[in-house]
Structure formats: C-alpha cells, structure tokens
C-alpha cells in the first residue's frame with residue numbers, strides 16, 4: 001500500500017516537474033522567437049524606409065514618367081546593394097514603369113497598399129514567396145507633378161528559414177529538457193521519499209510482542225519528525241492498552257479459578273455419597289453464595305471493559321451530592337450498625353453526572369470505608385466547592401494504606417492484603433470502577449492515608465451541562 005503511494009507521489013511530482021519546466025522553457029522560447037522576428041522586421045523596415053527615401057529623391061529629379069524607364073541604370077545603382085531587394089514603379093494606370101525583377105510583386109496588392117496604407121509595412125505573397133514591403137505614391141519632378149506608385153520589398157525567405165529551424169531547435173530542446181527534468185525530478189523524489197521507506201521498514205518490526213519498539217525520530221527529516229512522533233505516541237497508547245488487556249485477562253483467569261475450583265470440589269464431595277436433604281440444601285446455599293460473588297465480579301468486569309472502550313455516560317443530569325450520600329447512608333445503614341459506625345455528611349454541592357454511576361462510585365468508597373473502619377468510629381463525607389468544580393472527601397478511621405500502595409489500589413484486582421480477601425469478600429475491582437466513573441466524568445480521584453485513617457478525595461467539574469462535550 002505504502003509502495004503504491006510512494007510511486008504515485010513520485011509519478012505525480014515527476015510529471016509536475018516536466019510540465020513546469022517545459023512550460024517555462026516554451027514561454028521563454030516563444031518570447032525569444034517573437035523578439036527575433038520583431039528584430040528582423042525592424043531591420044527590414046530600416047532598409048526599406050531608406051530605399052524609399054532614395055526613391056523619393058530620385059523621382060523628384062525625373063522630369064517625366066517616361067524618363068523613368070531610361071534611367072533604369074540609375075535605379076539599379078542607387079536602389080540596389082541588397083541582393084533580395086525588389087523595387088517596382090507603377091504609373092497611375094498600374095503599368096509597370098520599372099521593376100528590378102519582372103513579375104516579382106503582385107501589382108494589384110501593391111496599388112492597394114500604396115492607396116490605403118502608405119509607408120506601412122505589409123506582407124505580400126507572390127509566386128509562392130513572401131515579401132515584406134512598403135508602398136507609397138510619390139510625386140515626380142514632371143511639370144504636372146504626376147504621381148507614380150513605388151513599392152520596395154524584401155524577400156523573407158531567409159528569415160522564414162531561420163525561424164523554422166529556430167522553432168525546430170526550440171521544440172527539440174524543450175522535449176529533451178522536459179525528459180531530463182522529469183528524470184531528475186524522479187530521482188530527487190525517490191531520494192526524498194527514502195526516509196518514508198525506512199520508516200515503513202521500521203514499522204514492519206512492530207508486532208504485538210514488540211510493542212515497545214519505537215521509530216527513530218531523530219533519523220527522519222524534520223517534516224516527518226512530527227508524523228513519527230505521533231506514530232510513537234500511538235504505539236505508547238497501544239502498548240499501554242495491550243498490557244492492561246493482557247494483565248486483565250490473566251487476572252480474570254486467576255480470580256475465577258479459585259471460586260470455580262471451590263465449587264467443583266464441593267460438588268464432587270457432595271456427589272461422592274448419598275446425603276440428607278438438609279445437607280444438600282446447605283451445600284447449594286453455599287454454592288449460591290459463591291455464584292453470586294462470581295456474578296458480581298463478572299458484571300464489574302463487564303463495566304470495566306466498557307470503560308476501556310471509553311465509558312459513555314448514559315444520562316447527564318444535575319445531581320445534588322448530599323442527597324445522594326444520604327441515600328447511600330440509608331442503604332449501608334445495617335452494615336454500618338454492625339460495627340456501630342457513625343455516618344456523617346457535611347456540606348453540599350451540585351454536579352452534572354449520571355446519577356446511578358455516581359452513586360456507584362461513592363457507594364464503593366463508602367463500602368470500603370465501612371469495611372476498613374475501626375469499630376465505633378466515624379465515617380465522614382464532606383462536600384465542598386473547589387477552584388475547579390466540587391470536591392468530595394470520604395474519610396474513615398482505620399488501618400492506614402501503606403504509602404507505596406496508594407496509587408496501586410486503583411488497579412484492577414489489587415488488594416493491600418490479598419490473603420484477607422476471602423473473608424472480606426472483596427474482588428479488588430471497586431476502586432478501579434470508581435476511578436473509571438470519575439474519569440468518565442472528567443474528574444480526578446486520589447487517596448491519602450495517615451496513621452489514624454484514610455481519605456479518598458474526588459474532584460468533579462462544576463455543574464455546567466455537557467460533561468463529556
């Protein structure tokens with residue numbers, strides 16, 4: 001695919017180079033041809049005007065038109081000197097009085113030019129040849145000042161010959177130059193695109209097992225540097241996602257293995273001999289508990305899998321935080337009472353959020369706090385305005401979380417004391433879910449822990465609609 005693209009860029013640029021250079025050379029050639037032609041015309045006109053002047057002077061000394069013919073020698077001497085110059089003198093009836101060459105110029109065209117465009121350059125064609133000429137009616141020295149028509153003309157064959165070969169050379173030169181610049185362009189483009197090919201080679205080395213591989217940004221040209229950097233950033237994101245995914249699936253397998261093997265053992269033992277209905281019932285009850293735990297874990301994992309694919313907030317509404325916290329207190333009242341805990345809420349604030357998701361996030365924090373609180377202590381949830389939105393702190397007195405675990409507790413399946421989890425029934429997904437929900441609402445969460453307790457602090461953006469744009 002990239003090869004085809006490279007080739008097409010090369011082809012396109014080669015064509016553009018050729019077209020541009022031929023266009024420029026052609027325009028230049030035409031300008032030169034035009035000025036050469038103009039120069040020829042000016043040169044011819046200089047000569048012709050001079051000869052016309054001589055003719056006027058010579059005619060002024062002629063006493064009768066008839067004398068013209070006799071003075072042909074004089075004409076030859078004074079007007080000649082140019083091998084391709086033709087002169088023709090006609091009387092008012094169009095009769096040839098003098099001509100350097102018989103039938104060299106078209107008489108009717110000459111008479112017409114002399115009458116309509118005297119002294120103006122005209123081109124006459126006659127006998128298969130083209131002439132550039134001037135014609136005018138000039139007075140003679142005769143007593144009646146009778147006028148004669150004088151035409152001076154030059155054969156254009158040499159100039160035309162020159163222009164023809166000039167044009168041929170020009171075309172040849174332009175085609176060669178176009179081919180050459182095309183070739184040069186192609187070489188330059190191939191050379192210029194070499195770093196792209198090198199990048200392609202580098203990307204070939206990247207597989208699912210080598211996601212840590214990065215493109216060498218310093219070795220690519222500046223124009224491609226940003227592209228390589230974006231690719232590298234993409235690889236980093238992919239690597240992280242890949243690691244999270246592979247870690248997650250091995251964690252899932254690990255977490256499910258224990259309850260499934262428990263269920264299996266228990267079932268095999270139950271089936272090994274006949275038992276009373278009561279015994280079966282208690283085995284099934286214990287199995288049901290295990291199934292419930294697994295079902296909860298699976299639904300939590302599903303939610304987290306959705307969060308990986310950018311968790312969508314289903315509903316966005318203005319939620320009063322104190323009201324939600326009080327609803328949660330109601331829900332957890334019985335468990336809190338077992339440990340004689342005092343649940344307390346302070347302050348209030350509003351955010352735009354999905355009510356159920358937010359309740360779940362706060363519920364996870366509250367259930368953790370209840371689980372890890374010292375008996376007969378107070379759990380305090382304080383809601384307060386912050387520079388950037390609303391802050392919610394969930395604070396409980398209990399065994400602290402070691403500093404090195406404060407960030408890791410938000411990882412999936414992470415528990416500070418894994419050996420304890422069977423008795424406390426935690427799966428280690430609660431905080432991961434809370435963090436996903438808070439992040440989906442563009443908020444932040446972190447934990448702090450001291451010798452007398454732990455606080456989870458959430459920040460949520462202010463209650464302006466359009467939480468996730």
Ligand SMILES: Nc1ncnc2c1ncn2[C@@H]1O[C@H](COP(=O)(O)OP(=O)(O)OP(=O)(O)O)[C@@H](O)[C@H]1O
Pocket residue numbers: 364368369372396398399400401409410414415416417421425426427428429430431432454
């Ligand atoms: N308030 C707290 N005080 C002390 N430790 C805590 C507190 N909250 C969480 N932890 C620690 O963080 C770990 C992760 O908590 P998380 O809520 O993710 O999992 P869990 O409570 O074990 O299981 P789940 O919430 O999925 O039932 C807990 O196992 C516990 O060790």
Ligand SMILES: [Mg+2]
Pocket residue numbers: 364367368426429430431
């Ligand atoms: Mg929990």
